[in-house]
Amino acid sequence: MKKIAVIVLLILILGTIIWYGGTKMFNRAHSIHSEDMVSQMMIEKYGGTIKNISPDQENYKLTLVKDQILYDIIVNRRTGEVVSFVKQSSPVTNDSRQSESKEPQKGNQPATSADTPITIAKAEELALEKVSGTITSIKLDKEDDQLVYEVDIDQSKTKKAEVIINAYSGKIESITFETDEDN
Structure with a gap:
């Protein structure tokens, strides 16, 4: 009788561990990065200033201003991975330059x-x-x-x-x- 109770207890413990691990993995895979988090990641990675950010179903679309040049960046909302990084053809105008930070640029x-x-x-x-x-x-x-x-x-x-x-x-x-x- 004791052996059966120990086996049942072990099965319950193992089941709980598996359930908890699966729940953690499921929640992590379906979490969405916030706009602030993605903006900060892009500033840390590329420098410059985020001019705007807008979400769609799968991605965030950002405009980054660096050295008076605009870059369009698309970032996956779930993974935080950069999907596309493209330099815009026109330089920043005087109006948009005013919002750019004067911090030293890196990279x-x-x-x-x-x-x-x-x-x-x-x-x-x-x-x-x-x-x-x-x-x-x-x-x-x-x-x-x-x-x-x-x-x-x-x-x-x-x-x-x-x-x-x-x-x-x-x-x-x-x-x-x-x-x-x-x-």
């Missing part, structure tokens, strides 16, 4: 003089600072009358990224992520 500082393109090795280094993975190709191309490096990076079997780097300044112009599910 993405020019890598070389404006007269000489950076090396392929430097472009690879800059890309891998922002996106982890294996570089599968890198090419020099012209985009919007600017010389840029297009760096393709495999992050996993199903996830890839393309990093566009200004070939003269070394600044990251955009980062686009793609998964096999996107195709």
Whole structure:
């Protein structure tokens, strides 16, 4: 009789542990990052100031102002992962510059003089600072009358990224992520 009671007790304890662990995993997988949390993550990662943020079903759409340049960022609401990072074509106007913070900026500082393109090795280094993975190709191309490096990076079997780097300044112009599910 004692053995049966011990077995029942062990089953109850094990069941409780499994239930609690499953509940924690379920809640974590379905939690949504707040706008403030995502804004702070993007400021810490890229510097600058968040001009606006708006949620849709799966993502937050943000506009980041850094060095008087606007960037459109899309962040997954559940994971906090950057889905897209694209430089807007027009610079910040006087009105929007007033809201930008005057704090010192970090990261993405020019890598070389404006007269000489950076090396392929430097472009690879800059890309891998922002996106982890294996570089599968890198090419020099012209985009919007600017010389840029297009760096393709495999992050996993199903996830890839393309990093566009200004070939003269070394600044990251955009980062686009793609998964096999996107195709």
